[in-house]
Amino acid sequence: MTASATYFEDVVVDKVQLTPAITVTEAHVAMYLGVTREMSMGSSDIPDVLPLCMAIGLGWRVPDPPMVVMAFVGLDWKVMKELRVGDTMHSRSRIVSKRPMRDGGLVVDERTVFDQHGEVVQQGKFTFLVAKRQKEASA
Amino acid sequence: MADPRRYFNEIELGEEYESPGRTVTEADIVMFAGLSGDYNVLHTDAEFMKKSIFGERIAHGLLCLAIQSGLFSRATAPYATLAFGGLRWKFKVPVKIGDTIRLRAKVIEKKDLAKPDRGLITLDRTILNQRDEVVQQGQTDLIVQKRP
Numbered sequence: 001m002t003a004s005a006t007y008f009e010d011v012v013v014d015k016v017q018l019t020p021a022i023t024v025t026e027a028h029v030a031m032y033l034g035v036t037r038e039m040s041m042g043s044s045d046i047p048d049v050l051p052l053c054m055a056i057g058l059g060w061r062v063p064d065p066p067m068v069v070m071a072f073v074g075l076d077w078k079v080m081k082e083l084r085v086g087d088t089m090h091s092r093s094r095i096v097s098k099r100p101m102r103d104g105g106l107v108v109d110e111r112t113v114f115d116q117h118g119e120v121v122q123q124g125k126f127t128f129l130v131a132k133r134q135k136e137a138s139a
Numbered sequence: 140m141a142d143p144r145r146y147f148n149e150i151e152l153g154e155e156y157e158s159p160g161r162t163v164t165e166a167d168i169v170m171f172a173g174l175s176g177d178y179n180v181l182h183t184d185a186e187f188m189k190k191s192i193f194g195e196r197i198a199h200g201l202l203c204l205a206i207q208s209g210l211f212s213r214a215t216a217p218y219a220t221l222a223f224g225g226l227r228w229k230f231k232v233p234v235k236i237g238d239t240i241r242l243r244a245k246v247i248e249k250k251d252l253a254k255p256d257r258g259l260i261t262l263d264r265t266i267l268n269q270r271d272e273v274v275q276q277g278q279t280d281l282i283v284q285k286r287p
Contacts, residue, residue, distance in 0.1 A: 032205070048222075053201050075228040076228070
């Protein structure tokens with residue numbers, strides 16, 4: 001398939017995709033704190049929302065063409081384990097469900113963030129509103 | 140030495156905070172794209188977005204979620220937080236370049252945990268824009284130390 005985008009119709013439930021890994025550095029933390037002005041919370045040297053933010057970026061770096069996301073609708077997220085500077089994370093996506101709507105459809109994507117030891121660091125579900133092909137054929 | 144942090148016992152159910160506002164700029168969105176690696180056209184392609192229902196680029200949902208986390212620390216004295224447990228979150232209205240967001244937060248649950256030195260605090264958090272529209276809303280769980 002040579003499609004350049006994954007529309008709602010193309011989303012396959014139970015499909016699993018793994019992303020490349022990325023080492024979380026002091027530079028990431030400094031940039032994150034600069035953008036958010038978050039004070040360090042807890043004993044970790046990485047703000048807990050940072051791996052979540054990096055997981056969503058990693059999610060685009062998979063073999064399948066990107067989903068045509070019209071909106072990020074919701075998020076359920078759990079933090080299991082602290083990540084530390086120098087750790088290397090990657091993420092796994094699994095499509096849990098899809099439900100057609102009048103415009104597009106809702107796709108629930110379970111994301112799991114792992115560290116370099118294969119341990120689960122954070123996990124949760126993203127709900128996206130994804131465009132249908134007919135509506136955005138010219139995109 | 141005075142410890143400015145507030146412990147589990149001192150945080151009361153029903154406490155409410157409101158943060159200062161913060162204007163979300165193009166620079167914030169560009170930096171967040173670089174940081175997160177999320178270069179989706181919604182956030183990065185001005186020409187494409189002119190033709191979209193939004194009419195212009197919108198901020199990443201997670202950027203505003205991250206900004207509210209920073210606004211929280213400007214809304215109240217820091218908690219003696221040991222860990223962030225998780226969150227349940229809804230993205231309701233897009234944030235555009237130049238919008239000013241602020242956080243309103245309320246303590247809605249306090250719960251003891253198996254370990255006696257800590258408890259769970261659940262906050263209801265609402266991000267509002269300059270038109271007082273609810274932009275994002277959800278609950279966050281914080282594991283907070285009890286006063287030793």
